[in-house]
Amino acid sequence: MSKRTKILDLLQTAPGSDYTVMGWVRTFRNNQFIALNDGSCLANLQAVVDFENFDPSLLKRITTGAALKITGTLIPSQGKGQSVELKANAIEILGDCDVEVYPLQPKRHSLEFLREIAHLRFRTNTFSAVFRIRHALSYAIHKFFNDRGFVNIHSPIVTGSDAEGAGEMFQVTTLDLNNPPKNEDGSINFKKDFFGKATNLTVSGQLEAELAALALSEVYTFGPTFRAENSNTTRHLAEFWMIEPEVAFNDLDDNMDLAEDMLKYLIQYVMDHCEEDLSFLEQRLAEEEKQKPQQERSEMSLKEKLAFCLEHPFERLTYTEAIDILKNSTPNKKGKFQYPIEKWGADLQSEHERYLVEKHFKKPVILTNYPKEIKAFYMRLDDDGTTVRAMDVLFPGIGEIIGGSQREERYDVLLGRMKEMHIPAEEMSWFLDTRKFGTVPHAGFGLGFERLVLFVTGMTNIRDVIPFPRFPGNAEF
Ligand code: 4AD
Ligand code: MG
Numbered sequence: 001m002s003k004r005t006k007i008l009d010l011l012q013t014a015p016g017s018d019y020t021v022m023g024w025v026r027t028f029r030n031n032q033f034i035a036l037n038d039g040s041c042l043a044n045l046q047a048v049v050d051f052e053n054f055d056p057s058l059l060k061r062i063t064t065g066a067a068l069k070i071t072g073t074l075i076p077s078q079g080k081g082q083s084v085e086l087k088a089n090a091i092e093i094l095g096d097c098d099v100e101v102y103p104l105q106p107k108r109h110s111l112e113f114l115r116e117i118a119h120l121r122f123r124t125n126t127f128s129a130v131f132r133i134r135h136a137l138s139y140a141i142h143k144f145f146n147d148r149g150f151v152n153i154h155s156p157i158v159t160g161s162d163a164e165g166a167g168e169m170f171q172v173t174t175l176d177l178n179n180p181p182k183n184e185d186g187s188i189n190f191k192k193d194f195f196g197k198a199t200n201l202t203v204s205g206q207l208e209a210e211l212a213a214l215a216l217s218e219v220y221t222f223g224p225t226f227r228a229e230n231s232n233t234t235r236h237l238a239e240f241w242m243i244e245p246e247v248a249f250n251d252l253d254d255n256m257d258l259a260e261d262m263l264k265y266l267i268q269y270v271m272d273h274c275e276e277d278l279s280f281l282e283q284r285l286a287e288e289e290k291q292k293p294q295q296e297r298s299e300m301s302l303k304e305k306l307a308f309c310l311e312h313p314f315e316r317l318t319y320t321e322a323i324d325i326l327k328n329s330t331p332n333k334k335g336k337f338q339y340p341i342e343k344w345g346a347d348l349q350s351e352h353e354r355y356l357v358e359k360h361f362k363k364p365v366i367l368t369n370y371p372k373e374i375k376a377f378y379m380r381l382d383d384d385g386t387t388v389r390a391m392d393v394l395f396p397g398i399g400e401i402i403g404g405s406q407r408e409e410r411y412d413v414l415l416g417r418m419k420e421m422h423i424p425a426e427e428m429s430w431f432l433d434t435r436k437f438g439t440v441p442h443a444g445f446g447l448g449f450e451r452l453v454l455f456v457t458g459m460t461n462i463r464d465v466i467p468f469p470r471f472p473g474n475a476e477f
Helices: 111-116 125-147 206-216 252-273 275-290 302-311 319-327 350-361 411-420 425-436 449-457
Strands: 018-029 033-037 045-048 067-076 084-095 199-201 218-226 239-248 315-318 365-371 387-395 399-406 442-448
Touching (some): 018 045, 018 084, 033 067, 111 125, 125 218, 125 252, 125 449, 206 218, 206 239, 206 425, 206 442, 239 252, 239 449, 252 275, 252 302, 252 365, 252 387, 252 399, 252 442, 252 449, 275 302, 315 319, 319 350, 319 365, 319 387, 350 387, 350 399, 387 442, 442 449
Parallel strands (some): 315 365
Antiparallel strands (some): 018 067, 067 084, 218 239, 365 387, 399 442
């Protein structure tokens, strides 16, 4: 295609020489000014056309959405808004775009509309910024762990186990659903299935990460996870990406330190490397906020919110302390919570988490030592026998962004907990083996990647920070 210069690079180049650029037309004004975007950065390149030198039939094909190859001379710009522009010498139409049917017009479209045309929304400023930041975060996660000597483990996507014991799994099978092989008692005979047993998509890579951590000491996974929970919210996806570090010889305090260091590192990374996109999204959020009634508006801009998280230590307190705060809180007393907090043992809903973070402490919070009844079987039992060494990291506007724990490393206690919670121990001898052969204290957590992207970009719906969201009733694209 002959040498292409990226617009990102061209905008930082001194004028004087000739270049070839390729990209998509955002607008074409006055038969003269083409705003071209190639996704390398938010900014468009202005290409100036002397229309007398070009065939009118070619100029007609320069429409919003069309793909062009332009060769020209980089010159200082006369106009406002850019320091250089490209004086077009040759224009080639790579792909036409019929504006009569092209759904993206150079105007503001609603996020709901853009979600329906997710195959085209990459071409908007908002979504290109979101996905460049998503990439930067993904890279920064690997960098963070690599710099600290962690080993990246690829945990399986098809498994036979339910890591969370919550039963929210998508089954994987090649059996004929209309005529599955049966056992004598009428149940389905999974021995005849592809893997010779019932399998599902993984809900978490944690259990496999634990196996690796008990040899490599410091590991992490970063992969897709699947939950068949019927949650139609702005914070849940059926397919989402999770980062799960697991560290041998770490206790709950070490685990909290790692989580806080990691989150701060990732936020700082985006502030340092994604200035243009972040500024654009900050502006977008500010405009969205203006639509809200005064009392619901955020007091802080996006960048202020991010900086605020870096400046303050996260508040750490136990579930029991949190319940006391919530029980005595104004919204609880005034009946404003949809789920009133009546007694110790209640599961915390997003409204409670957000009250603690946004109203009470006004900063990120780490809650620990939850009742064992509302947490997974693998969490280490506290000495009182009623709580476990769990930790949830709660973020403003998001609620739970991380869930983790110190793990139960004592064979007998773990086996007892599995029985109590009806986890099929006989199918998980491989997990229990680690507690028989050189067991050690260890801890880890899971960071929901899309919830992090949501927080950093200031977007409000999790369906807008993953390219093609999967949620109940939707698996388009
Ligand atoms: O709290 P969860 O369920 O914890 C685990 O899966 C553990 N095995 C993690 C570990 O200790 N290794 O999920 C962890 C995080 C949540 O805090 C949340 O950020 C995110 O994953 N998450 C979801 N994100 C989007 N959509 C969903 N349906 C999610 N469910 C959990
Ligand atoms: Mg959780």
